[in-house]
Amino acid sequence: MRLRSLNQEWKMWTMSAKKKTLVDLYTQTIKIRKFEEKVWELFGQNLVPGTLHLYLGQEAVAAGVTAALKKTDWIQSTHRGHGHVIGKGADMNSALAELLGKKTGSCKGKGGSMHITQFDVGVLGATGVVASGLPIAVGAALSAKMRGTDEVVVCFFGDGASNNGTFGESLNMAAIWNLPVIWVIENNLYAMGTPIQLTCPSQNIADRGAGYCTPSVVVDGNNALEVYEASVEAVKRAREGKGPSLIECKTYRMRGHSRFDQAKYRPKEEAEHWLNKDAVEIIKKIAIEQGALTEKEAENIAKNLQKDVDKAAEFAIKSELPEPEDALDDVFAEVA
């Protein structure tokens, strides 16, 4: 794979990366990791109904992007959304409770994994229809602009999603209206079992940005700092009214697509190569090298997060299931 090498500038940049930023990036990355490991554990205990699209392996993307955002900014999430919402600052209790279908879940158990959403921290929604979030992000960005705010909208989606009709429609609309939106493609090289080579004629999906006059960059999606840097630039552009940007993050799933998928269709060497590029290890190494963290501090952060996650799991498990008749609520908002 040919990554557009940002290495030169990037190395220089990292030298001056604020220590706090590095700590944040490490913390975000491992937080998502811990969350997802817990989800996987609970799933193994048969506590998570339905299916599951784990974010394991892709943590650096959500961590790097959300670290560049303000609380008032928005993100649009996907079927593989746990990392996004945790990154954006979702309450872990209600997030885990949602996955377990509990009344205390952020969606009262109505959404589950594919629709895990916490609106109050700026999650517009998580959608199960691949690529259906892009138009919604366009609208949120239009709204941000029309309301005269400096809000920025990030839209996460996969390599597979970029082949859906909404991709061109939405990139175009964001471009012509010069909207504060950032398209983040999480190119994990597969859509379910379909390798990107079968569905994309070019090396980089980011190549499609140019046709819509959208500045586009390819980054190592397993390196939270690299993702962060690109995001900061894109956010800056957006806030300054310079319009949309596109960031393609090359990354990889640690596990299969869903539920019971063992991902046997992935060539061994490819899988090995990527699984060695562990997002947590990479950002940890950078942070330590830059003197932002010691090994010990890193461990402590991890331990504390583990405690939070354990507590959240406890909360979720203890929480009650919804009443059957709750199924009838929340269809319509009441007319004022």
Add this chain to the structure above:
Amino acid sequence: MRLRSLNQEWKMWTMSAKKKTLVDLYTQTIKIRKFEEKVWELFGQNLVPGTLHLYLGQEAVAAGVTAALKKTDWIQSTHRGHGHVIGKGADMNSALAELLGKKTGSCKGKGGSMHITQFDVGVLGATGVVASGLPIAVGAALSAKMRGTDEVVVCFFGDGASNNGTFGESLNMAAIWNLPVIWVIENNLYAMGTPIQLTCPSQNIADRGAGYCTPSVVVDGNNALEVYEASVEAVKRAREGKGPSLIECKTYRMRGHSRFDQAKYRPKEEAEHWLNKDAVEIIKKIAIEQGALTEKEAENIAKNLQKDVDKAAEFAIKSELPEPEDALDDVFAEVA
């Protein structure tokens, strides 16, 4: 407007353009012109029910493209389709009869202007849903390939259509499967009353081709020879198994979008500029300059075509309307 200048090579090419080709191009162009003038005349006489999207002004596109095709090749047409089907060799009697809603129309009066189709000369269909023809062209091209033929599929569509989701989906699918399809964008600068500047961030829609690894070119769509040359190259690529191409033809409607539209939204200078670039005059001039035609011969061709068109109109007018109950036929083909 910046047209990618093909002038250099093009001039050289024209020197050797076969005389027959130039005569054909002139004939095709003026044939479509004559046909459309007749349609406009009949419309003025209140003989054409419904609405109408005239091809007047864009004749060079259909003429140039279809002149590069064989009878066994396919075209996918649009709401502005008269020129395409006439170019592809449709019977004018049943074409005009269709526009008048007659039983003898190619669609038995069921389709009318927006669905004018003659399957037996290689028209896959004319569709009223903007951009809905692209996926169908993908399938026809896939079929051409899977059936082991050398058939080529041309898909016509407008600038407006290129903003619809099917555009990216179809360009992508054609590219990954390396299909013998030619995307012909008729960029007449407007989608109804909406100027392209409002809906397309770039100078050329053709810029979008690169993202799908599809060789793309911009030509003067009022110059049938220029369109033809690009088409020949694209057809060659397609027949040789080298995959899809995209040709953006810059052109202009002589009249409004439909029915009663006066196109007052078009700046005067712009309209003047384009209306002076008359497709018939341009190809006629070239043909005469190249010694392929004399003024007199050109006139004779025009006269003969006028006769054909008049006869077709007579046929159409004399033809009977369908019986009301015919409305119930042709929903399902009978099971063998």
Add this chain to the structure above:
Amino acid sequence: MTEMTYREALKAGIREEMLHDERVFLLGEDIGRNWGGAFKVTKGLAEEFGDERVRDTPISENTIVGAAIGAAITGLRPIAEIMFGDLISLAMDQVCNQAAKMRFMFGGQTSVPVVVRSVFGGGKNIASHHSQSLEAWFMHTPGLKIAVPAFASDAKGLIKTAIRDPNPVMFFEHKLVYDKKEEVPDEEYTIPFGEAKIRKEGADVTVWGTWFMLHKALDVAEELTKEGISVEVIDPRTLVPLDKKTLLESVKKTGRLVLVTEETKTGATTAEIAAIVQEEAFDWLDAPIKRVNAPDTPVPFSPPLEDYFIPNHKRIAEAIREIV
């Protein structure tokens, strides 16, 4: 009261809401100053409110609706126009999977105050892709409200209610009612959803229908008085919520029901109404409920074919005569 066309009344309603509430804006293809909407409903609004609030879009139906949703959940009150109802087929995901379901899926965390305006119906000889009546698809999609005004004053009152509603509202018009005139109140008013209107009282048979078919039904009802048949005509005004009460009371009075819409018959909204009424007023029915719809074919182009396709006065009258 001022006499105005349906088109004018509708525009007046939109305009009033735009004046009241700066969050209200419009987006759609050719709705702006160059065209004013394919049926001219928004003509003049761009000039008055600017191109930002009356926003021409590319031909991207799914993203038009999706953008409206995104704007709605972040504080605005968008009205998305889909030029022809047939083209909502391109936006079914955003309408039916996103707008309709978001509030529910997210457990009430958000609501989606978006209005999608579009137009159905034939009669203009513009063939299969521009003449359908597809309201049944949306009636079968929980989470959407559906307004179907047939008269000018309702168009105005209902669009205002639609814009103020915190939920997604499909606001469906009909090509042949835009020019219908009616006296419209001068003072501000809204019309609540879920209240049908008895357009004509009668004793022998109830007719329920929408848009242009409702107008035809009213003509027929008038005619049939000459034959001594007293027809009650009900205009639902909204399909969701549906005013079952008015309908059932009428049927319990007349004992007979004819349903008239321009939809193709199988699976039309008339099927649902028939199913409800036979279920809830079984003992009052003196005859089978008749459905007058278009045949199960695409809409044909040629005038004699389209005339045959669309239910006409004669067919409505015959259906009534058959059961009284």
Add this chain to the structure above:
Amino acid sequence: MTEMTYREALKAGIREEMLHDERVFLLGEDIGRNWGGAFKVTKGLAEEFGDERVRDTPISENTIVGAAIGAAITGLRPIAEIMFGDLISLAMDQVCNQAAKMRFMFGGQTSVPVVVRSVFGGGKNIASHHSQSLEAWFMHTPGLKIAVPAFASDAKGLIKTAIRDPNPVMFFEHKLVYDKKEEVPDEEYTIPFGEAKIRKEGADVTVWGTWFMLHKALDVAEELTKEGISVEVIDPRTLVPLDKKTLLESVKKTGRLVLVTEETKTGATTAEIAAIVQEEAFDWLDAPIKRVNAPDTPVPFSPPLEDYFIPNHKRIAEAIREIV
């Protein structure tokens, strides 16, 4: 006869047709060798017939169907798979405006022999975007045939008929019937469209339903014999064409009808069936036709919610008891 699952029978039917007719090919997301279809229906076919004829596609639903149409009208026999029925919302234009209408719009010049396979239904806790039952949208679209097999042998016989049909066929499966087993004939056979099957004879009440609800209805019918209620259960097998005859005859015999599907109630296929039966067998009905459907909400995720949403044995039994 060999016992096999619905999934196996369906695959066997596809495989036979691929062997018979080299024009038959499949396209869809993840149907190929890496996955074999989300529900594994096509597993092994890519290995046997090659990647050209079992063609993995990008996530482009509208273009998948459109490509199938283009291939169909130029001489091939494509079977397009849409991974979840909910996602046909993205392909409504190609399905409903193109495939369904082309033959008609073009006056019979072409026919569109395309099969669109997809799967409906809940019960897997995968929430609002992957659990719907949307067959009513297509039943309301003239020009489409619709197969709804509930049993393995029907799945095989009907898919073969669908593939040979010169018209567009929507072939809808249900997530919870894939594992159902049945004896399937060893010799080659097809099942004609438009022939319902009486799954159980009975005298007191007719129950009509589809897919998993049909299976539940059969369970209930069995149970109710203990209460002395004799239930006749009808499996339509195809919705278009619809076998009205078998249904009407049954209702004329029992005088009572309960309709059971997993669709949300308003505007479901059950509404159409109710409307037809009250219209054509009015004098034979001894009680209102009952509809047992899901409530008018999106499909919820959490097990107790989804269990409440999907009609269960108890609700079916109650509806029957209510009218006998």
